[in-house]
Amino acid sequence: MxxxxxxxxxxxxxxxxxxxxxxxxxxxxxxxxxxxxxxxxxxxxxxxxxxxxxxxxxxxxxxxxxxxxxxxxxxxxxxxxxxxxxxxxxxxxxxxxxxxxxxxxxxxxxxxxxxxxxxxxxxxxxxxxxxxxxxxxxxxxxxxxxxxxxxxxxxxGYSIVLGMRAFGLEECGDYGRAEAVGREAVALEPLDCWAHHAVAHVMEMQGRAEDGIGWMTTREPCWSGDDNFFRVHNWWHSALYHLDLGRVDEAVALYDGPVREDRSKVALDMVDGSALLWRLSMLGVEVGNRWQELADTWDLHADGRLYPFNDWHAVMAYLGAGRDRDVDRILSALRTANGNQPDVTRWARETGLPLVEGFVAFWRGDYALSAELLHNARYIANSFGGSHAQRDIIDWTLTEAALRGGLRDLAEAMSNERLALKPHSRINIGFSARVKQMTAA
Missing domain, CATH: 1.25.40 (Serine Threonine Protein Phosphatase 5, Tetratricopeptide repeat)
Structure with a gap:
């Protein structure tokens, strides 16, 4: 045998x-x-x-x-x-x-x-x-x-198991052990993209943007090849580091380059595209017709039924592209989710729907409603979809909604929370400065 x-x-x-x-x-x-x-x-x-x-x-x-x-x-x-x-x-x-x-x-x-x-x-x-x-x-x-x-x-396969352990430790907040185990895994298998990615997450969560860029740069030959499934996601991580350092132009260049230059139709890559464009839009970057390209590609996957995390990111692109009919299509599917799919139905109604509604309200300028929805959704969002780093877009959007909506107490509270976690982030420093301007006014 x-x-x-x-x-x-x-x-x-x-x-x-x-x-x-x-x-x-x-x-x-x-x-x-x-x-x-x-x-x-x-x-x-x-x-x-x-x-x-x-x-x-x-x-x-x-x-x-x-x-x-x-x-x-x-x-x-x-x-x-x-x-x-x-x-x-x-x-x-x-x-x-x-x-x-x-x-x-x-x-x-x-x-x-x-x-x-x-x-x-x-x-x-x-x-x-x-x-x-x-x-x-x-x-x-x-x-x-x-x-x-x-x-x-x-x-x-032992090194692969260590790489998975590193990511699990990171998502549980055990950053010291996660980084040590991740580094051990890549020392045994330099091409282990998941282990490399686990260490990148540690540096993202700890606000070590300079270290993160160094980690990505020195190991780039191991994760950036055309045949690497996680290359786009790792470039996305690099873009987040640049945003934390205030290097918005570098993040835009990464979007136009390795994040979307191949027009990938892989759902994971499209999630990264939507999440990066949304962040850039909140920073006031004019992203032009980039939304249209991404929205068109999302049509292949966004059905409101299989995986609401993807649908939420598709809606970001539909909003940016002005495709309200598709936004309404996803909202309708999430609101009427039923059948013999306990997890998907629950995710759609309890998590996907408030997230999508909160992001729709934000894009359409109803910041008070957006803040209310996202403040409630930020806790239940940990029941599905992706990593802490990916879900941070919820808190970022909530903070921005509070600032734009004149909700001073919530804006200050969210700014304090974010600054405590990542005190050197230019994004979070900017939030704090805007809160002080609200208080002075």
Missing amino acids: NCDLQGHPLSGASLAAVEDYEAAVRAFNIYRGDPVALIDSAIEQAPEFSMALLLKAWLYAVATEPEANVAAQGFVDRLDGLSLNEREASLAGALRPLLAGNWTESAQRLDLHSARYPLDIVALQCGHLLDFYRASARDLRDRIHRALPKWSASVP
């Missing part, structure tokens, strides 16, 4: 197919290369290779894109009639709830799966991504901690 590098039997696999499969797993681990092409090659050589089909299905399922979700279901359907061992059947069973929009059930099934198969690196990484998309900081950290004692430097 052919096995993977961690010793798990692989049903229906040939020796040659396993080589392509392991290359695909590595590409997935470091977010570099084309894992799908490698999986396809493995399936072509061994059509009944169950784990290859499962990996392909999981890759599509975690893309948070409607067409990819449909494709993932098709790959799962192909498993019917194939021989699956207990581990493979368990991994397939954890995937089915996700495809139905039940993210928490899927993640919990993976919790139990990894308790039994702690060396299943595909399951650990897919679970880690589900925790990220659900904003489950605790499971981002502890999913890895539960399995870590079974790992060692002698087990292939």
Whole structure:
């Protein structure tokens, strides 16, 4: 029986197919290369290779894109009639709830799966991504901690597990350990984009913009290649560092360059584009027709049903492009969300809707309403979608709404909060100065 590098039997696999499969797993681990092409090659050589089909299905399922979700279901359907061992059947069973929009059930099934198969690196990484998309900081950290004692430097993939641990520690605010573990991971595997990204998050959250730019610059050859899935997101992090240093022109140049020059249609890249343009707009930058290009691309993914975090970022682009009809389309979908998708329905109504309504109110100049909605939403927003760094756009917009709306007490309170967390940020220093002007007036 052919096995993977961690010793798990692989049903229906040939020796040659396993080589392509392991290359695909590595590409997935470091977010570099084309894992799908490698999986396809493995399936072509061994059509009944169950784990290859499962990996392909999981890759599509975690893309948070409607067409990819449909494709993932098709790959799962192909498993019917194939021989699956207990581990493979368990991994397939954890995937089915996700495809139905039940993210928490899927993640919990993976919790139990990894308790039994702690060396299943595909399951650990897919679970880690589900925790990220659900904003489950605790499971981002502890999913890895539960399995870590079974790992060692002698087990292939150990550095990848350390990289995931680093990000979980960072999202739980354990910045010192997160940076140390992240640096250990990239020392073992310099191409580990997730570990690099974890350290970048530490520096963002601690307000260490100069350190962040140095970290990104010295390691740029490891994360900026055309075949790197996270290159746009890392350039986005670089832009945030520049904004904290008051270098707005550099951030604009990064948007026009590596963030959007390729007109990426990947949802993650488009989220970064929307979030950066929104920040630039709040700073008074005239972004011109950049909104139109991004809004047109969002039409591929924004349906108001699959993943509200993406829909919220699509609405930013629709507002900037003046496409009110599409704003209303997303609002309507979020308001009427129902069906047998507990997580997606809850996210849409309880989190996505107030966020979208708050951002719509801000863009249309109703700053008092925007502040009210976003002040309430800033706490529930931790129930879905992305990282603390990504969700900071809520507090930034709330602070700006309070300032523009003349809500002095709230503006001062938010400014104090932000300045305490990142005292050297030019953005936060600017907020404080504007509050003082309100008080003097």
